[in-house]
Amino acid sequence: MSKESSLSPEAKSVLGAMVSRRTVLAGAGGLGAAGLLAACGGGSDSADSAGTVRFGNWPYYMDYDEETKTNPTLDKFFEQTGIKTTYLETYDDNNTFFGTVQAQLKLGEDIGYDIVTPTDWMAARWIRLGYTQKFDVANIPNKVNILDSLASPSFDPNREQTLTWQSIMGGFGWNVEKNPKGIRTIDDLFAPQNKGKIVVLTEMRDTIGIILRSQGVNLQTITEDQFMNAVDFLEKKISDGWLLKATGNSYTLELEKGNANAVIGWSGDMFSLSNDNAGKFDFAIPDSGGTISGDNVLIPSTASAEGKANAEKLINFYYDPVIAAEVAAYVNYVCPVKGAQEEMEKIAPDLASSPYIFPDAATSKKLSVFRSLTPAEETTWEEAFQKALGN
Incomplete structure (x- = not known):
């Protein structure tokens, strides 16, 4: 039996239309100039360069052509506008990235980016601390294309400072x-064959969120006692030797190297990893429910006037349904743009029906957003989570 035959039907439909990229990006030769800058951990210092925009994003979050070693949609953006994008894959997790730019933001100094991509809860922090700029709506007419379900988040009710880049499903991934037999429950994850070979995310809301859901907790009404009970569960598993490590996006490397058997991870990463490894990996939303959140494009308070204007043009470009469909066909995360599903029908019909890119009602019912935390809760809960991880 082939390795791919063990995949779920949903996963097969996703993989059937995907383009391999991870093997290209794994080495410096495939990173390109932007990736090499990202690997060094900094943004670009070309804050005053005319006709450029500096975009900080997560790995595997943009279309990529293996033959030309370019990002096709960024090439199209340049052809249409004459604006060159310095594309930097500098995100591994939210706290790490924020820690590298926080001091400069506080001082009002250029951080090397005109667009950054924090997850919902971190976007809320950027806004609360005054580290964002409001959009000039005239520059982003395609803003109206955001899905109704994403149009009014609590942290930015009128979407004046953020727009969703992609939405992320959290669940189980495995070799x-x-x-x-797959992994669909927390007991499946902590099965004997996985002891010492489990990786969890350093994103608290995904790792603890998955554990909470396995304990029957509603993520919209979590109490501190419920949260701490889930942290205790994780800490006990760590002390008993179940975990290999906690990490950000680099959990995929641990799976590829054979160091990890199973993870709490993200859907798009797992599908691309499976595609690049002949169906060796799979992903599922837990039977008890998974998490969903969004990564958001926003413009830092330190971006120059020209950088801001160019950033708005880029954001508008990616909210064109045609372009959004091209990106979604590549990254396989939940697409936030109205009309993209119809455009996907034209380029990858199998993906147009994928519930992992365009969730149907049954899939959406399995997913939950982790509720907003007060600043005090965020501090206390994050400290407890980090302590459990040994940090």
């Missing part, structure tokens, strides 16, 4: 050879 199908080591877990031939």
